[in-house]
Amino acid sequence: MINPISPSKISISEFRNNPRLRWMTLAALALIFFSTISWFSDLITQMRTDTAQAVNFSSGLQKISDQEFDTAALNEVKKEVNQQMILFPVASSGSVAEAQALKELEEALGPLITKKRFNLLGSKKLNTDATFFWQVRLEISGQLQSANLIDLLSYFDSTQTHRRLNAFRYQLNRSNTINLVADLLYLGADDE
Amino acid sequence: MANVSRNDINLFLSNKPNRLLARIEQYFWANEETIDGTNLCFYVFKPFPGNLSPKQKKSWAALQSQSLSPFEYGDRYYYVSAKGLHLWVSQKALAGIPETAAQTSLEDGTHIVAGEQHLYQQIWQDEVMLECIVRSSESNTTDPERKIDTKRPWAMQSYLQSNLKSPQAWILITTFIFLLAIVWYAAAAITLFAQNEYAAMQNQRLDPLVKGQLTQRKEFEEHEQILNLLQTWRSGHGYLPESLALIAVAINPLGDWEIKEISWQENRLVLQLNTGEMDIAALVTEIESIPSITSAGIKPHGGTDNFLLEASFND
Numbered sequence: 036m037i038n039p040i041s042p043s044k045i046s047i048s049e050f051r052n053n054p055r056l057r058w059m060t061l062a063a064l065a066l067i068f069f070s071t072i073s074w075f076s077d078l079i080t081q082m083r084t085d086t087a088q089a090v091n092f093s094s095g096l097q098k099i100s101d102q103e104f105d106t107a108a109l110n111e112v113k114k115e116v117n118q119q120m121i122l123f124p125v126a127s128s129g130s131v132a133e134a135q136a137l138k139e140l141e142e143a144l145g146p147l148i149t150k151k152r153f154n155l156l157g158s159k160k161l162n163t164d165a166t167f168f169w170q171v172r173l174e175i176s177g178q179l180q181s182a183n184l185i186d187l188l189s190y191f192d193s194t195q196t197h198r199r200l201n202a203f204r205y206q207l208n209r210s211n212t213i214n215l216v217a218d219l220l221y222l223g224a225d226d227e
Numbered sequence: 228m229a230n231v232s233r234n235d236i237n238l239f240l241s242n243k244p245n246r247l248l249a250r251i252e253q254y255f256w257a258n259e260e261t262i263d264g265t266n267l268c269f270y271v272f273k274p275f276p277g278n279l280s281p282k283q284k285k286s287w288a289a290l291q292s293q294s295l296s297p298f299e300y301g302d303r304y305y306y307v308s309a310k311g312l313h314l315w316v317s318q319k320a321l322a323g324i325p326e327t328a329a330q331t332s333l334e335d336g337t338h339i340v341a342g343e344q345h346l347y348q349q350i351w352q353d354e355v356m357l358e359c360i361v362r363s364s365e366s367n368t369t370d371p372e373r374k375i376d377t378k379r380p381w382a383m384q385s386y387l388q389s390n391l392k393s394p395q396a397w398i399l400i401t402t403f404i405f406l407l408a409i410v411w412y413a414a415a416a417i418t419l420f421a422q423n424e425y426a427a428m429q430n431q432r433l434d435p436l437v438k439g440q441l442t443q444r445k446e447f448e449e450h451e452q453i454l455n456l457l458q459t460w461r462s463g464h465g466y467l468p469e470s471l472a473l474i475a476v477a478i479n480p481l482g483d484w485e486i487k488e489i490s491w492q493e494n495r496l497v498l499q500l501n502t503g504e505m506d507i508a509a510l511v512t513e514i515e516s517i518p519s520i521t522s523a524g525i526k527p528h529g530g531t532d533n534f535l536l537e538a539s540f541n542d
Contacts, residue, residue: 057394064398068405075412082419089426096433104440112450119457163456165449170460188468193461200467203491208499220460 122196123168126221129158132169136219140173147187148213151177156216160223167223172201172216179205179213191217248387250379261323262377264343268304268325270359271295274311288312304328306382310355313382327359328382330375341371354381465494470519470540474498477513481505487533498536499528507534514538 050056124139126132133155145151156172179187184205191200201216273291275284284307291312292305302321305314306328315325323329326342332354333340339362340347350358390396471489474496478484488499502510507525514523514536521539528535 054394057398061394061398061401065401068401068408072405072408072412075409075416079412079415079419082416082423086419086423086426089423089430093426093429093433096430096437099437099440099444100433104443106443109443109447109450112447112454116450116453119454161456161460163449163452166453168456168460188471192468193466196457196461199461199464200491201464203467203489205489206487208487218460218464220457 119196120222123220123222124197125224126169127224129160129169129171132171132219132221133158135221136171136173139219140175140217143190144175144187147183148175148177148179151175161220169221169223171219171221173219174214174216176212176214178211180211181207187213197221248385248391251387260329260380260383262326262329263321263323264326264345264375266302266317266319266321266325267345267361268315268317268321268327269361270325270327270356271314271316272311272355272357273314306384308355308382310353313356324380324383326375326377327356329377329380331377331379332356332381338373339371340373340375342375346371347375356381465491465540467491467496470494470496470538471498473517473519474514474536474538477517478505478510481509481513494540496538496540498538500534500536502532502534510536 050060124135126135137153137155141153152175154174154176156174158169158171161168161170191198197220199218201218203215204213205215206212273295275287279287288305288307292303292314295314296303296316298316298318301316301318303314303316304321304325305312307313313328315321315328317325327340327347327349330340333349333351333356335352336350338349338351340349346362348358348360348362349356470491478500482505483503484505485501485503486498487501488497490497511523511525514520514525517538519540521541523536523538525534525536527533
């Protein structure tokens with residue numbers, strides 16, 4: 036009767052008797068171990084990042100819940116913003132703002148300045164998280180009678196909310212030549 | 228130093244790790260081997276012939292140990308060093324390692340050493356015993372210089388060294404390190420998971436409490452941002468009308484004056500003035516006393532009584 040030798044017995048015997056097989060097994064094991072450790076390392080790094088984010092978020096929420104929010108301050112600032120916004124003319128686009136600015140300055144300064152020239156220097160969008168504004172810059176040159184200087188300056192005094200003087204030059208000794216750069220601010224409105 | 232050959236240095240360096248391993252082994256597995264000090268052994272040292280590979284050296288040593296053994300029913304013990312074969316043969320069966328194999332190596336030269344029962348005359352070189360003759364006690368005319376010391380056997384196969392050469396040992400070491408790393412990572416993963424879960428629970432608990440507040444805070448920040456923008460925008464280039472009025476109020480009490488040119492840019496006002504009979508020093512003093520002016524200066528310009536007044540205003 037032939038006694039069959041099982042494959043596992045052959046493998047074990049081969050492993051015991053073949054040093055090269057043992058060294059190769061070691062190399063294969065080292066590779067498997069290295070890959071597994073590398074995978075674990077990546078996993079732990081990711082977990083650490085996620086945990087740090089969650090803990091930071093949690094401590095932020097805790098901080099907020101510990102502090103009493105001043106609702107009166109919110110109402111105050113809301114009221115102030117609303118009061119100021121009412122004073123701003125609204126423009127649906129940069130081009131509309133430019134046209135409005137030209138019209139406004141023509142109407143206000145036209146009667147005061149002779150031989151006047153208006154030059155549109157451009158418009159810029161100023162963003163906040165909740166809303167946006169259009170700033171229009173214009174250059175005006177011409178001649179201004181000294182008697183009209185006070186009227187012109189009062190048009191740009193600090194009580195004015197949506198206009199300011201950027202640069203100004205008035206030469207009374209040279210035919211009352213005036214040259215000024217003015218900025219006008221418009222509250223932006225979405226077309227939709 | 229000139230007398231020391233390159234081979235000696237190499238031998239010394241190659242022996243260093245072996246010595247370290249021997250010390251470690253001695254520390255952990257000291258005196259586990261039985262030492263035979265009673266049986267009379269004959270010692271033979273045979274250097275390796277030519278250039279043999281480690282495997283060939285091993286086979287050569289095994290063969291030599293058999294062929295050099297003269298006793299048919301005797302016993303033998305051999306050790307293969309870097310220099311050659313060291314063989315101990317005995318007429319009777321050995322009860323352990325021969326004591327001259329288990330002794331600590333001696334300095335170069337000839338030594339008389341007293342064993343448990345026998346007296347030996349030994350010749351040593353580079354920590355290797357080249358000759359060992361058993362001297363009969365009757366013919367002994369000289370006293371032994373030392374008793375045999377078996378603290379650090381010189382001709383004993385190191386348990387650690389032989390194991391460190393086997394792949395099985397390295398498989399075990401690698402697996403042990405791997406398991407340690409796995410335990411470390413598992414502990415880290417459990418800790419991080421617990422922290423994450425705790426933070427998530429905290430977030431779930433706090434979220435409804437602070438939800439309204441978060442909206443309010445956001446609203447507050449948005450409105451403040453608008454106010455800041457408007458304030459910055461308005462004061463960005465200063466206020467010419469107010470600045471000019473401040474100068475006029477300061478100059479008026481000093482006498483008649485006339486403006487010839489006004490220039491304003493970036494909070495800096497330049498006035499070309501005809502000051503008439505005015506005291507210029509007093510004028511500058513008055514201008515500098517205005518709180519919102521950061522710097523002021525005056526210089527002659529063109530004809531008599533014509534001055535250029537420059538004043539810079541703070542933001």
